[in-house]
Amino acid sequence: MKEIVAIYCRLSEEDRNKQNETDDSNSIQNQKAMLIEYAEERGWKIYQIYSDDDYTGSDRNRPAFRQMLRDAEEKKFNIILCKSQSRFTRELELVEKYINGIFPIWGIRFVSIVDNADTANKGNKKSRQINGLVNEWYLEDMSDNIRSVLTNRRKNGFHIGAFALYGYKKDPEQKGHLIVDEKAAAVVREVFTLFAQGYGKTAIARMLNDRGIPNPTEYKRLCGLRYRGAKSRNSTLWKYYSIGDILKNEIYIGNMVQGKYGSVSYKTKQSKPRPKREWYIVKGTHEPIIDRDLWDRVQRMLAQRSKPFQNGKIGIFAQKVRCANCGYTLRSCKSAPQRGSQHYLHCPNRHYAKDSCAGAFISVNRLEQYVLKEIDALAEQYLDKDELEQKLGFDSTMQRKKKQILAEIAAYEKKAREYAKGIRELYLDKVRGLLSECDYLELSQNFAEDRSRIQALIEEKEKQLADVEEKLEAGDTRRAIIEKYAHLDHLTREIVEILIDYITVGKRVPGTRNVPIEIHWNI
Numbered sequence: 326m327k328e329i330v331a332i333y334c335r336l337s338e339e340d341r342n343k344q345n346e347t348d349d350s351n352s353i354q355n356q357k358a359m360l361i362e363y364a365e366e367r368g369w370k371i372y373q374i375y376s377d378d379d380y381t382g383s384d385r386n387r388p389a390f391r392q393m394l395r396d397a398e399e400k401k402f403n404i405i406l407c408k409s410q411s412r413f414t415r416e417l418e419l420v421e422k423y424i425n426g427i428f429p430i431w432g433i434r435f436v437s438i439v440d441n442a443d444t445a446n447k448g449n450k451k452s453r454q455i456n457g458l459v460n461e462w463y464l465e466d467m468s469d470n471i472r473s474v475l476t477n478r479r480k481n482g483f484h485i486g487a488f489a490l491y492g493y494k495k496d497p498e499q500k501g502h503l504i505v506d507e508k509a510a511a512v513v514r515e516v517f518t519l520f521a522q523g524y525g526k527t528a529i530a531r532m533l534n535d536r537g538i539p540n541p542t543e544y545k546r547l548c549g550l551r552y553r554g555a556k557s558r559n560s561t562l563w564k565y566y567s568i569g570d571i572l573k574n575e576i577y578i579g580n581m582v583q584g585k586y587g588s589v590s591y592k593t594k595q596s597k598p599r600p601k602r603e604w605y606i607v608k609g610t611h612e613p614i615i616d617r618d619l620w621d622r623v624q625r626m627l628a629q630r631s632k633p634f635q636n637g638k639i640g641i642f643a644q645k646v647r648c649a650n651c652g653y654t655l656r657s658c659k660s661a662p663q664r665g666s667q668h669y670l671h672c673p674n675r676h677y678a679k680d681s682c683a684g685a686f687i688s689v690n691r692l693e694q695y696v697l698k699e700i701d702a703l704a705e706q707y708l709d710k711d712e713l714e715q716k717l718g719f720d721s722t723m724q725r726k727k728k729q730i731l732a733e734i735a736a737y738e739k740k741a742r743e744y745a746k747g748i749r750e751l752y753l754d755k756v757r758g759l760l761s762e763c764d765y766l767e768l769s770q771n772f773a774e775d776r777s778r779i780q781a782l783i784e785e786k787e788k789q790l791a792d793v794e795e796k797l798e799a800g801d802t803r804r805a806i807i808e809k810y811a812h813l814d815h816l817t818r819e820i821v822e823i824l825i826d827y828i829t830v831g832k833r834v835p836g837t838r839n840v841p842i843e844i845h846w847n848i
Contacts, residue, residue, distance in 0.1 A: 330369040330404040331393055332360045334376045335412045353378055356408045363438055364406060372402040385419070394423070397433050409439040482581045482607030490576050491541035492614050494550065503576075503611040509544060510614045516571050517615050521622050523641065523818030526572075530563040540567060572627060575606065578620045579613035582606050602780065621792065622822045640668065641818045642692060642828070648672040648685040649831035649841060655685060670830070685830040687840050692830070693816050695842055700824065703846070704811035723797050730790045737783045744776035823847065 334356040353376055364371055373396070375389040390413075397405065405428070407413045413435070414420060424435045424444060435444045478485050483501030492513040496502040512533070519529045533540075539547060543561040575582045584605040586598055646655040655670040668689040748769050755765040810820060824847055831841035 328367070328369040328404055329372045329402040330364050330406050331372050331396065331402040332357070332364065332374045333390070333393055333405060333407050333413060334360070334374065335380060335387070335390075336378045356412070359408060359438065360406050369404060369406075372396075381415075385416075397428070397431055400431065403432055404434045404436060407435075407437045410437045410442045413437070476605075479581075479583045479605035480607070482610035484581060484610075485583065488545075489550070490574065491544065491571070492577065493611070503581075505612050505614060509541070512538060513571060513577060513614050516568055517577075517619055517623055520568075520572055520626065521619060521819045521822065523643075526565040526568040529568050530565050533563045538563070540564075572623055576611075577613065577615045578617060579611055580606055580608045581610040600777075601784070617795070622819070626818075626822060640689065641816050641821050642670065642689060643818075645821060645825060646670050646692070646828045646830055649829040649843070650685065655687075655830065657689075685832055685840075687830050687842075691840075692828070692842070696816060696821075696825070696828070696844065697813055699844055700810060701812060704808070723793055727790065727793045727797070730786055730793065734783060734786045734790070737779050737786065741776055741779045741783065744772050744779065748772045748776075 334353050336353050357374060357376070361371065361374075373393075375393040377387040377389045380387040380390075393405070396402065405413070410420070410424070413424070424442075428435055428444060435442065437443075478501060484495070484503050485501065489495050489503055489506075492506060492510045493503040494506045496504045516529055516533075519532070520526070524532070539561055540563045571577070582604060584599060584603065640657050642655075643657070644654055647653065648655060651672065653672050656673050658669050658671055660667045660669065670685075670687055670689060670692065672685040751760065751765055751769050751772065754760040755762065760768070810824060813820070826845040826847050828845065829841075829843045833840050
């Protein structure tokens with residue numbers, strides 16, 4: 326039978342040497358010449374030369390490699406010839422699967438010149454396996470080295486991604502630095518402003534689409550910038566989730582946030598989300614697009630998860646009003662059209678626990694008028710006070726808050742240490758035979774979940790602490806805020822977010838129109 330050979334060449338990272346991207350590398354040309362000469366000397370007929378340029382030995386989806394395997398299965402040749410076994414693959418798993426497993430079944434002989442691998446020689450199977458193991462170690466070491474370099478750059482606040490976030494572009498003068506793309510940044514600012522004014526994510530997306538503003542992917546394509554292509558239809562349109570991604574990204578306040586996803590293994594390109602505590606966050610690495618006050622307001626609104634009305638706007642008091650009796654957040658309802666279609670706030674708990682909740686109920690218009698009146702009263706009372714007295718009161722209040730938050734953090738950290746100790750003791754009990762494997766897994770999982778919950782609370786308190794410290798550093802700005810919002814005709818969602826922490830509403834006093842209302846101010 327005539328020997329028919331398939332020649333396989335691959336360019337490795339360490340010997341790439343090309344003048345132009347469209348040219349074969351010198352390494353590939355040298356491999357082809359060497360392998361053709363080797364085949365001709367033995368009188369083998371060359372079926373085809375398969376060549377993968379710019380692909381690593383761990384990439385299983387090399388196009389020529391995949392085609393060669395398909396042709397091998399169809400028995401179009403009976404020999405595969407490579408410069409070395411590592412050119413075929415650096416993975417021990419694939420060595421065992423194909424070279425030592427499937428190829429003999431298909432009647433395919435594998436030959437590599439440099440390391441003398443030849444499946445026709447029964448005596449060198451161990452050497453092929455050792456070569457595969459050495460190549461596997463090489464891949465793992467190379468992956469660890471690359472990961473170490475990238476981790477170091479992330480920790481130092483350098484942007485290492487292939488794509489700049491919408492609103493920014495890569496600085497041509499400084500590698501790893503982002504600069505503002507003003508045209509896209511204007512859209513980002515508008516998204517934050519609209520959300521702060523009470524518009525929902527879907528409504529904002531619809532407004533941008535109606536004006537023909539391209540979404541981030543389409544914008545980058547139109548500008549000739551690098552982008553990750555979308556595969557779905559209508560990929561040029563804004564969607565509610567793209568608005569949500571923008572509103573939550575700290576990069577827009579000047580912080581570099583990376584490492585949200587991590588690779589599953591060096592053998593695959595798949596990645597999975599990482600917990601936030603493992604992200605790399607470096608503050609103040611580039612110019613912010615969104616100021617901190619607007620960012621904080623938007624984050625509070627996102628945390629409240631308020632639902633918009635049918636017109637796309639979120640109610641001015643959404644998630645801000647609580648029942649004075651049971652503490653439930655009041656929900657919005659609407660009267661019939663014949664009664665004027667007014668919006669009301671009511672306690673949902675009154676339908677489920679009538680004995681325990683009297684049921685708060687108030688119209689949005691009435692609550693708005695009450696809040697406007699209280700803002701004016703607050704302004705009159707506050708602006709009459711001596712400035713020094715105001716400052717002393719402000720500092721005292723902030724220091725009290727700081728002390729309280731630090732105490733809460735200390736308590737949570739103590740609890741987290743207790744959970745960690747509990748997990749260690751459970752493990753020792755399992756080793757001693759006091760706990761079964763099943764009981765250990767169940768109990769340790771419960772401990773781990775509790776510890777994660779406590780850690781989330783610690784992170785939230787640390788954010789509150791940072792906010793208090795920023796306010797202390799900035800000083801008392803309440804006078805300017807109150808002067809700005811005194812004597813208003815109407816409230817907006819944005820104003821409510823700035824001025825009010827929450828409001829409690831009780832049940833109407835029998836025989837009167839009086840409804841107990843208490844405002845808890847942010848200022």
